[in-house]
Amino acid sequence: MPTTVLDGIATRYEVAGSGPPLLMFSPGGFDSTLESWRTVGIYRRLRMLDHLTEQYTCVTFDRRESGESGGRLERISWPHYVRQGVALLDHLGFQQAYLMGGCVGCSTVAAVAVAHPERTLGMVLYSPAGGVKYRMKQHARFLTHLAYAEEHGLAQVVALARGTLAGFSADPRVGPWASVLRRDPEFAARYAATDPARYRLLAGGTARLLFDRDTVPGPEPEDLLTLDVPALIVPGQDDSHAPSAARYLQECLPRAEFWDVPVAEQTEATAPERVLRFLGGA
Incomplete structure (x- = not known):
């Protein structure tokens, strides 16, 4: 897979599918690799990436300090992750893109949208990490x-x-x-x-x-409340993906759609279709 230097850090990435660009911020916490979309938890069961690549150019990558990407010894904050993602868009020549995050990737998606709303066509926030x-x-x-x-x-x-x-x-x-x-x-x-x-x-x-709050970390709520970007929020349901975290994003994002479906009912037959339907109308 190709590697490029983004914000001074070697970054491994993959581009698959065809159609409008969809930049995907991986689940997996501090092990957020591009493979996570196929191997981690619910995403493996849903085969989400397989379905999305049928209609979108899906860009996945190893977050800095994860997988085969490099890193830098510094005090890391959400803007560091934003810079990596936006630099990847620049490297690939995409002026605008849809964004999707899984788990902790949702925090970076929201942070990118706040910092660069003009480049964000819409965002999917799937099972956002957060909660006490x-x-x-x-x-x-x-x-x-x-x-x-x-x-x-x-x-x-x-x-x-x-x-x-x-x-x-x-x-x-x-x-x-x-x-x-x-x-x-x-x-x-x-x-x-x-x-x-x-x-x-x-x-x-x-x-x-x-990790400075008892809900979804990332951008400040006042920034989310003024964000004019369509969003689809899909709740999680465990200690790391508290339902309250998803509801917090629903409360803060003015143009949010909330797919109020329990995790057990989020299946390969229903979840990719719901995401694609949102992206098609965003």
């Missing part, structure tokens, strides 16, 4: 990682990450830069040599910036 338990779970992961780094040192974090295939979600000790540590020896050397106090600020600041 989601925030608590994310902060607990960072605390576990920082405790391990404090006790064993960053060089041992590198060794641990390289000795396993587990990502940050499965084993918080490896931290959010685990995939880059495995793939990039130069990055791993710089990471291991980072001042521990500085690292605590970067990692702790990332947790605070990304």
Whole structure:
């Protein structure tokens, strides 16, 4: 699959299908890879990507610090993810596109739409990540990682990450830069040599910036309330995809359609058709 440099970070991506462009922000948390649309949870069951590529040019990619994309040791916030996605549109020559997010990808979709409404034709927010338990779970992961780094040192974090295939979600000790540590020896050397106090600020600041509320993280509600972009919201139904998170987006987005269907009734026969129907009318 092709790789390009976006915002200074190597990014692996794939373009499939034909029709209007649909930029897709993957589910999977800190393991948000382009394969996630075919392998993770409900998206595997729905075969969503297979259906969407029949009518749209679907652009999928590994989020920075995920899969085979690179990363940078810095305090990460939602605008960093926005820059990566918009730079990919620029690289492919798309002035405008539909956007779709799954899980945590919904936060970046909303953030892109707020920052670049003129480039956003419509957005699908499928099973948005959020809720009280989601925030608590994310902060607990960072605390576990920082405790391990404090006790064993960053060089041992590198060794641990390289000795396993587990990502940050499965084993918080490896931290959010685990995939880059495995793939990039130069990055791993710089990471291991980072001042521990500085690292605590970067990692702790990332947790605070990304997961700062008990609903869907990302853009401020006042920005969503003034956003003139059509949206389809499809609710999730577990601790990481609280129904309240989807309802929050419904409350904030003036042009939102809410598909009020339980997860068990979101099937391959119904869900792709509903998404395609929205995109066709957005």
